[in-house]
Amino acid sequence: MRSTCEAVATEAEYAVALADDALVASQRLVEWVARAPQIEEDVAIGNIALDLLGQARLLYQYAGSLTDPPRTEDDLAYFRDERAFRNVCLVERENGDFAVTMVRLLVLAAYQRELYDRLARSVDPTLAAIAAKAVKEVAYHRDHARQWVLRLGDGTPESHRRTQTALEAEWPWVSELFDGGWLAPALVERGVAVAPASLEEPVLAFLREVLDEATLAEPDPRPAVTAGREGRHTEALGHLLTELQHLARSHPGASW
Amino acid sequence: MTAATADRVVAEARVCVAAVLDPELPMITIEDLGILRDVQVHDGRVQVTITPTYAGCPAMDAIRADIEEAVHRALPDHGVDVLTVLAPAWSTDxxxxxxxxxxxxxxxxxxxxxxxxxxxxxxxxxxxxxxxxxxxxxxxxxxxxxxxxxxxxxxxxxxxxxxxxxxxxxxxxxx
Known part of the structure; x- marks a missing residue:
């Protein structure tokens, strides 16, 4: 129950939330570069992170153009504090086992694939154009993560055990993607935004198909208590932002 | 400016911009790659419209700078604006x-x-x-x-x- 209408997201805040998902996921992924299991995977993860960063930039540029006064993409990425970030907690969680990263990427890419597929038909032409571009990229990410999850899940007993463990750890954080309580219903009714709840069925159907083929068991639903879309994050986000924002904040106004 | 002169300026601008090479695929031009969408001339300024291949393509800044330099060299008395559009999305087609x-x-x-x-x-x-x-x-x-x-x-x-x-x-x- 919302007490004021200010508590629900405007169009700019909607674009920022989608951008924050992409930026934070991108930053977590690049931590793998030079540490991935194979050199080809360094390149793959670098490319996926770059796609996500590009999507975040387009969304920030657009969100910043909607506010008064306007804000730049750098204002939004580097000069907001943790509580102003609106990403889901799933993407900020610490890296660990490689299987964790691939399970998380599979979930994120499956979600973004369905989201951008629908957002490409938004009545907002800029959001539609960004989504039409992004949907092709995240489809590729989803396929990459799917191939890894199949290989690890249906691999050796050890890779199966670790991938199942990763799945158990990440599964409670999945349902936040489908929670639309933070979003103004008018944005969905006007056809600007996609109702997060409408993505749950197709995303879970895709994930179940992959898990089944990978001989992994879907964990019982026990959702974590999360409010990333309202700016309440896990401890992990602050550490991530410290590294991400350090250079820009140490040298305000610098360009490179 | 007569209509014929204006047409000639647009043609010259088009030729010099279309010859700009992609910095990461320097064997092909931005026209070959299909990211050059439009070249127009209005009020002494050349307006070039391009589209990115991928959302995060890091070559876009270099391509913008190369387009500006090409126009400055070919049409030194003209200004240049490089616009980026996303729709319709670029494809390998x-x-x-x-x-x-x-x-x-x-x-x-x-x-x-x-x-x-x-x-x-x-x-x-x-x-x-x-x-x-x-x-x-x-x-x-x-x-x-x-x-x-x-x-x-x-x-x-x-x-x-x-x-x-x-x-x-x-x-x-x-x-």
């Missing part, structure tokens, strides 16, 4: 035939006709990305090749290897 030939000559397998089964189709489809069938080795021409990595040296390429001549090569991803 926008590569020109000349561009495909130049890529192949430089040892990069050009993309086939894209068959993206992703957007707008079955949401649980496994064939969510373009199928890559029988890519020919740009070195020896053999169709006996395999994908080494779905991601390559730039966002737009994948890494393949030829079973016949054992040479690795870049392949332009269908997109």
């Amino acid at each position: 926008d590569l020109t035939d000349a561009g495909r030939t130049k890529l192949a000559e430089a040892g990069i397998a050009p993309p086939g006709v894209s068959r993206l089964a992703g957007a707008g189709t079955s949401t649980t489809s496994r064939a969510a990305v373009a199928l890559e069938l029988s890519i020919r080795c740009p070195q020896c021409g053999s169709p006996d090749t395999r994908e080494l990595s779905r991601f390559g040296s730039t966002a737009c390429k994948a890494l393949w290897v030829c079973r016949a001549c054992s040479e690795p090569f870049d392949s332009f991803k269908n997109h």
Whole structure:
């Protein structure tokens, strides 16, 4: 129950939330570069992170153009504090086992694939154009993560055990993607935004198909208590932002 | 300015901008790549419209700078504005035939006709990305090749290897 209408997201805040998902996921992924299991995977993860960063930039540029006064993409990425970030907690969680990263990427890419597929038909032409571009990229990410999850899940007993463990750890954080309580219903009714709840069925159907083929068991639903879309994050986000924002904040106004 | 002069300026601007090379694929021009959308001249300023290949393509800034420099050199008394548009989204179908030939000559397998089964189709489809069938080795021409990595040296390429001549090569991803 919302007490004021200010508590629900405007169009700019909607674009920022989608951008924050992409930026934070991108930053977590690049931590793998030079540490991935194979050199080809360094390149793959670098490319996926770059796609996500590009999507975040387009969304920030657009969100910043909607506010008064306007804000730049750098204002939004580097000069907001943790509580102003609106990403889901799933993407900020610490890296660990490689299987964790691939399970998380599979979930994120499956979600973004369905989201951008629908957002490409938004009545907002800029959001539609960004989504039409992004949907092709995240489809590729989803396929990459799917191939890894199949290989690890249906691999050796050890890779199966670790991938199942990763799945158990990440599964409670999945349902936040489908929670639309933070979003103004008018944005969905006007056809600007996609109702997060409408993505749950197709995303879970895709994930179940992959898990089944990978001989992994879907964990019982026990959702974590999360409010990333309202700016309440896990401890992990602050550490991530410290590294991400350090250079820009140490040298305000610098360009490179 | 007479209409004939204006047409000549637009033509000159078009020629110099179309010759700008892609910084990451310097064997082809931005026109070959299909990212040059429009060149117009209004009130003494050349307006160039381009579109990115991938959302995060890091070459866009360099391409903008190269376009500005090309216009300054060819039409020193004109200003230049480079606009970026996202729609319609770039696809490998926008590569020109000349561009495909130049890529192949430089040892990069050009993309086939894209068959993206992703957007707008079955949401649980496994064939969510373009199928890559029988890519020919740009070195020896053999169709006996395999994908080494779905991601390559730039966002737009994948890494393949030829079973016949054992040479690795870049392949332009269908997109």
